[in-house]
Amino acid sequence: MSTMSSRAAVAVHLLAFLTWRRDEPVSSQQAARSVNTNPVVVRRIVGALRRAGLVEVQPGAAGGARLARAPEEISLLEVYRAVEDGAPLFALHPQTPCQDCGVGANIQAALCGVFGEAQAAMEAVLARVTVAEVAASVFARMGHPGDCGTGRRTA
Amino acid sequence: MSTMSSRAAVAVHLLAFLTWRRDEPVSSQQAARSVNTNPVVVRRIVGALRRAGLVEVQPGAAGGARLARAPEEISLLEVYRAVEDGAPLFALHPQTPCQDCGVGANIQAALCGVFGEAQAAMEAVLARVTVAEVAASVFARMGHPGDCGTGRRTA
DNA sequence: CAATATGGAACTAATCTGGTTGCAGTTCAA
DNA sequence: TTGAACTGCAACCAGATTAGTTCCATATTG
Numbered sequence: 001m002s003t004m005s006s007r008a009a010v011a012v013h014l015l016a017f018l019t020w021r022r023d024e025p026v027s028s029q030q031a032a033r034s035v036n037t038n039p040v041v042v043r044r045i046v047g048a049l050r051r052a053g054l055v056e057v058q059p060g061a062a063g064g065a066r067l068a069r070a071p072e073e074i075s076l077l078e079v080y081r082a083v084e085d086g087a088p089l090f091a092l093h094p095q096t097p098c099q100d101c102g103v104g105a106n107i108q109a110a111l112c113g114v115f116g117e118a119q120a121a122m123e124a125v126l127a128r129v130t131v132a133e134v135a136a137s138v139f140a141r142m143g144h145p146g147d148c149g150t151g152r153r154t155a
Numbered sequence: 156m157s158t159m160s161s162r163a164a165v166a167v168h169l170l171a172f173l174t175w176r177r178d179e180p181v182s183s184q185q186a187a188r189s190v191n192t193n194p195v196v197v198r199r200i201v202g203a204l205r206r207a208g209l210v211e212v213q214p215g216a217a218g219g220a221r222l223a224r225a226p227e228e229i230s231l232l233e234v235y236r237a238v239e240d241g242a243p244l245f246a247l248h249p250q251t252p253c254q255d256c257g258v259g260a261n262i263q264a265a266l267c268g269v270f271g272e273a274q275a276a277m278e279a280v281l282a283r284v285t286v287a288e289v290a291a292s293v294f295a296r297m298g299h300p301g302d303c304g305t306g307r308r309t310a
Numbered sequence: 311c312a313a314t315a316t317g318g319a320a321c322t323a324a325t326c327t328g329g330t331t332g333c334a335g336t337t338c339a340a
Numbered sequence: 341t342t343g344a345a346c347t348g349c350a351a352c353c354a355g356a357t358t359a360g361t362t363c364c365a366t367a368t369t370g
Contacts, residue, residue, distance in 0.1 A: 001239050002357075005157040005327065006246040009270075013252065013262045020258055027346065034256040035248065038329055043348065060337025061345040076269060087156040089277070092164045093190065094359060101189040103175055106296035107168045113292070114231060114284050115164075122244070122277035129269050137268075141261035157326075160358065182315065193360055198316065215368025216314040249328060 007083040010035055011045050012076060012134055018055065019071040019135040025064030045083060052082035071132035080126050089122065090115035162238040165190055166200050167231060167289055173210065174226040174290040180219030200238060207237035226287035235281050244277065245270035 017034055018026055028039040028046065035042060046065050049055045056068045067074070092111060097104030172189055173181055183194040183201065190197060201220050204210045211223045222229075247266060252259030 001162075001242040002157075002160040003242045003246045004244060006249050007157075007327090008245060009247045009263075009266055012266060013248070013258065016262055016265075017258045025346095029346085034253050034259045036250045036252050036259065037248075040330070040348095041328065044328095047348075057347070058337080059335080059345095059347040061343095062338060063336085063346050065347095083156075085156050087158045089159060090163060091158045091161040093168070093192075094161050095191045097168065097191050098189050102297040103168065103172045103293055104189045104191065106293045107171055107289075108164075109296060110171075110289050110292040111164055111167060114280070114289065118277045118280040121280045122273045125269070125273040125276045134262075134265050134269065137265040138258055138261045141264060142257040162358090180315095184315085195317095195361070196359065198318095199359095202317075212316070213368080214314095214316040214366075216312095217369060218315045218367085220316095 004084070007045055007048075008076075008080050010037070010041075011049060011079050011083045012131065014042065014045060014049070014065075015054070015067070015071065015074065015079065015131045016135040016138050018065060018067050019131060020139070023066055025058055025062065025066050027064040031065070048082050048085070049079070052078060054078060054082060071135055072130055074131040075127050076129045076131070076134070077123050077126040079131070080123070088115075089119040159239070162200055162203075163231075163235050165192070165196075166204060166234050166238045167286065169197065169200060169204070169220075170209065170222070170226065170229065170234065170286045171290040171293050173220060173222050174286060175294070178221055180213055180217065180221050182219040186220070203238050203240070204234070207233060209233060209237060226290055227285055229286040230282050231284045231286070231289070232278050232281040234286070235278070243270075244274040 013035055014031055017031055028042040031046070032039040032042045046055060046057060050057050050065070050068075054068055054074055055065045057063070057065045090111075092108050092115075097107060099105045168190055169186055172186055183197040186197045186201070187194040201210060201212060205212050205220070205223075209223055209229055210220045212218070212220045245266075247263050247270075252262060254260045
């Protein structure tokens with residue numbers, strides 16, 4: 001049943017990857033290899049991160065994405081919001097409930113408060129964690145670098 | 156973008172409705188009118204609440220659903236879990252990331268911790284709120300009862 | 311026995327997700 | 341200046357999920 005899309009997970013993956021390859025532009029091809037997906041899927045998510053100001057992208061040969069800010073300054077909440085685009089966590093009724101019924105007319109207002117608090121609590125946790133921390137956690141688990149190859153055609 | 160299903164909202168609506176009509180069995184027909192949906196949709200959700208032990212259902216004429224426990228003893232977390240059936244809030248990668256890549260091989264373990272904490276924070280809020288509180292909040296907003304009609308064929 | 315209810319199966323339409331291809335446009339380097 | 345490599349966008353596909361719907365077997369009441 002209803003689980004969130006994997007875009008947030010992939011987005012954090014990508015940012016950790018960019019952190020690892022600090023300042024070297026990473027192509028969607030290379031990133032896609034690490035994520036194990038199609039380059040276009042990566043570009044869609046990188047595009048959202050770019051629009052949110054989290055990464056910079058350079059087109060053309062030798063182009064690619066790099067962090068627009070220090071990873072210590074990027075919270076997972078920003079990443080989450082960049083890819084989920086402000087969608088509410090909890091849905092209300094698909095159809096407006098019966099307004100002639102005391103319960104139907106007032107349940108949504110009552111739910112709004114609780115659901116909003118629950119989402120805020122979730123977001124507060126994401127706000128406290130930075131990309132740098134996740135990346136550090138990943139690096140700590142790496143025995144050896146393990147490259148995946150650059151994917152760049154070496155001249 | 157990925158929002159949760161509306162089942163949790165409808166489930167709380169139904170429980171608030173049952174709280175309002177305390178001990179009088181409510182048919183899926185009546186409940187569907189308040190929710191503004193099809194009786195079968197209601198029965199599906201009531202079925203999940205029944206399997207979770209939150210409501211009792213009586214088949215046959217003059218049957219319907221009623222609360223199995225005092226509304227003060229039912230937390231929204233139980234409701235959420237009853238209808239969402241233990242699905243994780245955050246999805247990880249659709250395909251296992253490249254294990255030859257240091258980031259790919261370790262990102263999921265790193266994400267697991269943060270995502271788990273975020274979900275736990277969300278659930279903690281739901282755990283603190285009871286159906287009785289939501290129902291009280293609804294009742295407080297009701298100027299007049301506003302019945303929706305019983306939908307029961309009066310003899 | 312007849313009316314009214316649940317419960318389950320099956321089907322639909324709409325939406326979302328991830329994946330894929332194709333192509334226009336930009337950049338760099340030989 | 342040509343060609344390789346890259347981004348970005350649009351279009352399309354298959355699979356899953358959601359909410360809605362119909363139909364029917366079964367149970368209970370009066």
